Amino acid sequence: MGTVVPGRTQHLSCRSPGKPGNTRQEVSIASPAQGRVTRITDVAALAGVSPGTASKALNGTGSLREETRQRVREAAQQLGFTPDARARSLSSGRSYTVGLVTTDSSGRFSIPVMTGAEDALSAGELMLLLCDTRDDPLRERHYLTTLSARRVDGLIVTGRRSEPRPPVRADVPVVYAFNRSTDPGDTSVVVDDQAGAVQAVEHLLGLGRRRLVHLTGPDRHLSAQERAAGTVRAAGDALATEPLFGEWSERWGRQALDQALRRVPDLDAVVCGSDQIARGVCDRLRELGRSVPGDVAVTGFDNWSVMAEASRPPLTTVDLELTELGRRAAQLLIRAIDGDPQPGLLTMPTRLVARESTLGD
Amino acid sequence: MGTVVPGRTQHLSCRSPGKPGNTRQEVSIASPAQGRVTRITDVAALAGVSPGTASKALNGTGSLREETRQRVREAAQQLGFTPDARARSLSSGRSYTVGLVTTDSSGRFSIPVMTGAEDALSAGELMLLLCDTRDDPLRERHYLTTLSARRVDGLIVTGRRSEPRPPVRADVPVVYAFNRSTDPGDTSVVVDDQAGAVQAVEHLLGLGRRRLVHLTGPDRHLSAQERAAGTVRAAGDALATEPLFGEWSERWGRQALDQALRRVPDLDAVVCGSDQIARGVCDRLRELGRSVPGDVAVTGFDNWSVMAEASRPPLTTVDLELTELGRRAAQLLIRAIDGDPQPGLLTMPTRLVARESTLGD
Numbered sequence: 096m097g098t099v100v101p102g103r104t105q106h107l108s109c110r111s112p113g114k115p116g117n118t119r120q121e122v123s124i125a126s127p128a129q130g131r132v133t134r135i136t137d138v139a140a141l142a143g144v145s146p147g148t149a150s151k152a153l154n155g156t157g158s159l160r161e162e163t164r165q166r167v168r169e170a171a172q173q174l175g176f177t178p179d180a181r182a183r184s185l186s187s188g189r190s191y192t193v194g195l196v197t198t199d200s201s202g203r204f205s206i207p208v209m210t211g212a213e214d215a216l217s218a219g220e221l222m223l224l225l226c227d228t229r230d231d232p233l234r235e236r237h238y239l240t241t242l243s244a245r246r247v248d249g250l251i252v253t254g255r256r257s258e259p260r261p262p263v264r265a266d267v268p269v270v271y272a273f274n275r276s277t278d279p280g281d282t283s284v285v286v287d288d289q290a291g292a293v294q295a296v297e298h299l300l301g302l303g304r305r306r307l308v309h310l311t312g313p314d315r316h317l318s319a320q321e322r323a324a325g326t327v328r329a330a331g332d333a334l335a336t337e338p339l340f341g342e343w344s345e346r347w348g349r350q351a352l353d354q355a356l357r358r359v360p361d362l363d364a365v366v367c368g369s370d371q372i373a374r375g376v377c378d379r380l381r382e383l384g385r386s387v388p389g390d391v392a393v394t395g396f397d398n399w400s401v402m403a404e405a406s407r408p409p410l411t412t413v414d415l416e417l418t419e420l421g422r423r424a425a426q427l428l429i430r431a432i433d434g435d436p437q438p439g440l441l442t443m444p445t446r447l448v449a450r451e452s453t454l455g456d
Numbered sequence: 457m458g459t460v461v462p463g464r465t466q467h468l469s470c471r472s473p474g475k476p477g478n479t480r481q482e483v484s485i486a487s488p489a490q491g492r493v494t495r496i497t498d499v500a501a502l503a504g505v506s507p508g509t510a511s512k513a514l515n516g517t518g519s520l521r522e523e524t525r526q527r528v529r530e531a532a533q534q535l536g537f538t539p540d541a542r543a544r545s546l547s548s549g550r551s552y553t554v555g556l557v558t559t560d561s562s563g564r565f566s567i568p569v570m571t572g573a574e575d576a577l578s579a580g581e582l583m584l585l586l587c588d589t590r591d592d593p594l595r596e597r598h599y600l601t602t603l604s605a606r607r608v609d610g611l612i613v614t615g616r617r618s619e620p621r622p623p624v625r626a627d628v629p630v631v632y633a634f635n636r637s638t639d640p641g642d643t644s645v646v647v648d649d650q651a652g653a654v655q656a657v658e659h660l661l662g663l664g665r666r667r668l669v670h671l672t673g674p675d676r677h678l679s680a681q682e683r684a685a686g687t688v689r690a691a692g693d694a695l696a697t698e699p700l701f702g703e704w705s706e707r708w709g710r711q712a713l714d715q716a717l718r719r720v721p722d723l724d725a726v727v728c729g730s731d732q733i734a735r736g737v738c739d740r741l742r743e744l745g746r747s748v749p750g751d752v753a754v755t756g757f758d759n760w761s762v763m764a765e766a767s768r769p770p771l772t773t774v775d776l777e778l779t780e781l782g783r784r785a786a787q788l789l790i791r792a793i794d795g796d797p798q799p800g801l802l803t804m805p806t807r808l809v810a811r812e813s814t815l816g817d
Contacts, residue, residue, distance in 0.1 A: 206567060213586050345766050401762065
């Protein structure tokens with residue numbers, strides 16, 4: 096039987112012949128726009144796919160090409176087809192909802208991850224419930240309880256820092272994005288910070304730079320360690336002094352540049368662990384009358400546009416591709432929800448963005 | 457009867473004596489943590505409130521003091537009480553879910569609004585479904601359809617710009633946050649940009665500055681117009697030349713400062729329409745050998761920490777209090793959902809944050 100829910104729109108249900116177990120999937124409602132009843136079979140016909148495929152496409156299940164999902168979604172839009180998601184939920188045991196648990200929804204790292212995840216999930220009609228734990232364990236436990244009560248299909252856990260974190264206790268699939276779980280059996284998707292540093296160094300070596308220094312953030316931060324390790328590995332003898340660890344700030348960039356110049360007066364390139372540090376380095380070099388990149392080439396890390404593009408000169412930097420990382424995490428979560436989990440650590444490639452700070456005008 | 461849903465936890469239901477209409481509210485589940493059944497009556501007893509109040513507190517309905525909601529939520533946590541939100545939804549006709557429709561989930565303006573809304577809603581066990589329309593009308597329509605299918609209780613519409621936007625078509629309560637609806641009958645919560653500019657100007661006049669200039673963003677932006685209007689009104693004769701409109705960038709700040717100095721060589725204060733403009737002004741003044749604030753005091757707008765605090769010197773600026781704005785918007789939405797809508801435009805106060813760029817060290 097169908098589900099009658101309070102509301103202005105009229106709700107009907109229609110049993111698809113010979114598929115008694117699937118009636119809830121077939122629930123359709125009067126579209127407010129057109130005032131007529133649409134079935135998923137109509138959507139399938141318009142999209143030129145089988146009803147089963149149309150269901151999969153709208154439910155975000157199965158392994159369909161994105162073009163197919165898109166075509167079905169457009170057909171559903173065009174016909175004003177809106178299944179009652181809650182009835183579908185109770186009938187299928189799925190809520191078509193994913194909890195996004197972030198320690199820091201306002202962080203510039205978790206935002207693009209969130210955006211990418213939201214993009215990949217919405218293509219499959221899954222929606223993101225936003226849970227900002229503010230790094231508060233009590234708040235996190237409260238949210239996990241609430242999400243369990245809502246029978247979310249899965250969780251994406253992200254945060255401000257790339258450090259490993261204790262796994263969350265949940266009885267649904269979980270994917271960690273940007274940060275990673277301390278449990279190697281969990282699925283974590285992280286940035287390949289080492290490879291990113293290698294890209295920056297090889298770019299500088301390719302430009303003929305031979306006296307490199309590396310200025311970066313706190314050595315207690317995994318990302319600082321990884322970026323330093325990649326720099327040391329790729330630079331070899333071209334690294335003129337050991338990496339200088341400090342903080343993720345422009346001020347530290349200015350101070351660290353002075354320290355580096357005392358050790359290596361003839362340095363010709365500065366590999367920075369963040370765009371903020373790189374921007375501080377460029378400002379300080381200008382104040383010292385050294386041209387960038389004429390005398391000294393500078394690279395940043397993060398491709399944080401407000402820093403990288405506002406810097407004088409604009410920064411060559413390493414883009415973390417966080418939106419793609421979030422998209423990938425969501426795709427892995429969908430696979431896990433469909434019963435095909437991919438445990439382990441997935442490191443995502445970065446992308447070098449070359450600008451004036453190494454290339455000149 | 458109760459709802460049996462696939463999953464590891466055992467679902468039970470218990471009829472509360474004499475309240476047949478309310479059985480779904482009373483559905484309780486075995487807490488994975490404790491393996492025993494908890495009723496909302498247990499929660500009410502522990503929190504020292506009536507079962508009705510406990511329900512209201514957990515459902516985010518009624519007008520309860522936040523302390524009460526908090527106490528009930530803690531009692532529910534302590535007892536591991538988790539009602540099946542979906543069953544509650546079907547029984548109550550509510551989904552306890554709110555759609556957050558943003559044109560720009562990655563914008564530094566919508567993020568704090570989102571965080572504040574999430575904070576206020578989660579206190580009432582309502583959760584936010586994230587919908588990033590990327591300023592794409594098709595995408596927005598798709599989301600509105602999806603949200604309608606999920607029977608969200610209401611919508612919060614926010615965006616990158618403060619400009620009025622056409623109202624969304626929805627048959628649930630809607631509150632516009634940061635941006636506003638072109639329909640004055642809708643509920644919109646916006647920043648009081650004029651009052652913010654007045655705060656900055658009065659601060660400068662209070663410090664004895666008498667030759668002010670105003671450098672701001674594009675005159676087609678409502679926020680630039682409002683901030684300029686507030687500056688002109690508050691500065692009176694102390695405004696040494698008409699406002700200079702340009703772009704929201706550090707580069708424009710540097711250029712505009714040069715233009716302003718040609719018109720007003722003896723200017724002693726620069727009221728900037730954004731922190732980026734103010735940071736460019738500070739950099740340019742330093743290059744020209746003019747001390748900040750000794751020779752020229754500078755104020756920003758937005759209190760965007762990465763700009764305001766990294767600036768040399770750190771900026772006195774106007775905090776938009778966006779988290780509070782988001783919280784207020786969510787509270788108004790909850791009232792509307794409870795049948796008590798508050799149509800009209802609500803302008804939220806800003807807060808002056810004084811730092812070295814006007815006070816010195």
